Amino acid sequence: MATIPLATNFDGDFVLKLLPIDSANTMDELAAAAAENVIGIHVHDQPGKTLRVRKQGAAEPYARATTVAEAALEPTECVEIYFE
Template sequence: MSEPQLVPLNAIFSTDFVEILVPVTTANTMDEVAAAVAHHSEGRRVRALPYPKVVVHNGRALPGDLTVGDAGIQPLDHVAVEYDTTGASS
């Protein structure tokens, strides 16, 4: 097993208008990536909501336990982090 590699990502959170560069590693899970991205926007420029977060890469929502390396995400790829409201009641 090799050491985790740095993977800087271009990321945007929910309805934020600021795209940020977030350093993660190939060993980080999508849940960890979502938290890292949200840290810079949620409660600052985007209202915090009581829903789980999901990472979207190339139009595909990724499972929270999938690692950056296993997802095939490359340095400087673009990801979006959205609130997962699919389980929310109306």
């Protein structure tokens, strides 16, 4: 496993954040890690809603169990995190 820095764009936040994430982490784990730096600080929590991850500009999110390695995300590539 390797640490990959990804740019994260959390829906409702006003700034991109660089998040170091392990290539073995799933999209759910990536979303949870990104949420730690945003929910309750820049974005209100939405209990009962699921966080989803998609590549910036993509219409569909990744499957929740897809790993960062399986998604073939490159260092500093941007992903969008949003409540579904």
